[in-house]
Amino acid sequence: MHDGKGNPVLECMCGNIMCGRIDPAKPFFTAHGSFWSNNTTALLASTTEADRQASTRNWCNGMGYESVALIPLRTGDQVFGLIQYNDHRPNRFTPDLIDHFERIADSLTLVLSQRQSEEALRESEAQFRTIFEVASVGIVQVDPTKGRILQCNETFCQITGYSLSELLEIKFPDITHPEDRQRDWEIFSRAMKGEIPAYYNEKRYIRKDGSTIWVRINAAFIRDSNGQAIRTVAVCEDITEHKQTEQSQETARNMAINEKKQLEAVMEALPVGIAIVDERGGNVRSNKIYEELWGSPRPSTEDVGDYEAYKAWWLDTGKPVQPEEWASARATLKGEAVFGQIMEIETFDGVRKIVMNSAAPVRDANGRIVGSAVAIHDITNIKSIEQEVMARASELEAVFSAQNDAVLMYDTGMNVKKVSQAFLSTYGFDPVGLNVREIIRRLSCRHLDGRTLLLEEQPTPRALRGEKVTSSFFVITLPDGSDRIIETSSGPMLQG
Known part of the structure; x- marks a missing residue:
């Protein structure tokens, strides 16, 4: 039976020895941690439980054993067992014999400890081999001084695209991307010298098929008694997809930043x-x-x-x-x-x-x-301009309505835009929308001497050229066939 810390809790002298509950000042304990007595009956009669360091069950004495020796099997301060010597006869032990028993126990402890270490090593190697073979990440052992691959698992072969036999023939830096080799070697060298706790790097590999992948490497060094690195154990993880995602996210972030800046520029423009x-x-x-x-x-x-x-x-x-x-x-x-x-x-x-x-x-x-x-x-x-334009339009309409003379307003294409009531009454047709050429033709416009009036001589195109024409006299023929002499004036309408 053990306590929460794994210590035996036997309420007997065996429990004392296993737990190291001894007092070397007592004659029945030794400095080595052993207990011995040549007369357990006399011992029980002459000592208390406090002297014996625990509430003992006295099983050995009850079975008739007078000579009892309990020798611990210990490694340093750890007791992992004991050797018990019992004899019904009293006075079977001497201090020299107990010392001899303790030396035997130490030798036996050394053998048992070595066997336990070997078993632990075999178990550890078996566990490592299992992990090595079934791991979903690449595991590789490398000679740190020569850079040669000593051993690797199947996952590492799949990551690099090389077979195990091929990898054993090449050096570790050979599969590292040329642009990453210098920085990778600097990190590796510092870790090997102990300048940094361990080797860690994200770099690119060139696979056997020539494609480039990203890997994450974590490595530790196995060192000799002088602290020199004699082997490197590295864990390799293919992070190509992760890097591509990072790159896509970075591209998206940059695009978002650019779009934001473009939006801000557009907003301000x-x-x-x-x-x-x-x-x-x-x-x-x-x-x-x-x-x-x-x-x-x-x-x-x-x-x-x-x-x-x-x-x-x-x-x-x-x-x-x-x-x-x-x-x-x-x-x-x-x-x-x-x-x-x-x-x-x-x-x-x-x-x-x-x-x-x-x-x-x-x-x-x-x-x-x-x-x-x-x-x-x-x-x-x-x-405000609209209101002013509307006011001017109203004023112009009032002027047109109040005019007794025939008044026409042309656009820059010499088409009639507006006409006064006097024109309609005098000339007998509505010219709005007609070109000045059509009006000249309809009214048979001519000079006083009978010459035909050319377009460029008419006041309207001259006004559109910026001239102000006053008191030009022409002869026209009205729709009823009668001729009249008219006086015309024309001027440009200037913007602003």
Whole structure:
């Protein structure tokens, strides 16, 4: 019976000897750890359990043995057995005989210990051989001074593509990729010299078929009594697939970084405010124009509910824009693509602006909405110009309506765009859309002396060339056949 630490817990003198519970000061113990007595009856009568180091069962005395000797079998401080000598007769032992028994025990211990070591070695070798043969990783033994392969398992052969006989004829560096040899040798040399605890490296092998693979090598050194490396045991793992995955991930990371930088560049290059919002409607990123458009200090926007802080009114109705009505909210929450919301906003520094707001949902690879992209364009100046153009158009319409003279407006292609009521009343046809050539033909335009009026002499093309023509007189024939002399003037309309 043993305790939790593996020590025997015999409640007898044998247990004392096995556990080393002795007191060499007592005459029945020896410095070697033995117990002996020539009269157990007298010993039990003259000593206490405390003297005997334990509660003894006195089995030997009960069996009639008077002379008892217990000699430990020990290696150093470890006791792994004992030799017991019993005799019914008293006074069978002497100190010299006990000393002789102890020397016999030591010799026997040496033999048993050696046998145990040999058995342990055989067991260890068998275990190593089993691991060596069935391991899913390559295992190889190498002469560290010559670099020659001494032994390897089948997995290592499969990794390199060479047979065992072929590998035994080549040196370990021969299968290492040329670009990796120098660094590999430096690491190996430092490990062999003991400058680093062990050899570890990820490098490339050139297989027998010429293909390149990645391997991870962990190696330890077997050293002699002087600390010199006499053999290397290495574990080799094919990590080609892992490296390819790493490379793919690195490529994907670089692509993502490049795409991010491209997106940032595009956002900053666009002449409108751009923002990216997340799936809750919170602002993730925005460009400089977006920030300048809204002014500062712009509050943090975490979700659609925070849109309450953004003041805006629909331009056509004047009603406030609700948080869920913003294009980004509709794109993010409903997946709608919303274009051209026209509204008036009040920036965070108190300026009123008219903007056109648009947004489209952003989806991941599975089609799930993960946010939206927002474009907001300040069209305050455009709206102002539109209003001015409309006002000018109204003024022009009023001028045309009030004119008593026939007035025509041409485009740059010399086609009539607009005509006054007086022309319609006087000439009897609507010239809108007609080219000046057709009008000259219909009215038979000619000089006062009867010469035909050439196109380049007509005031309209001259005005398009930038000339201002006043008081040109021509003869025309009306649809009713009557002739009239008309005075014409023409001038260019200049942009801006």
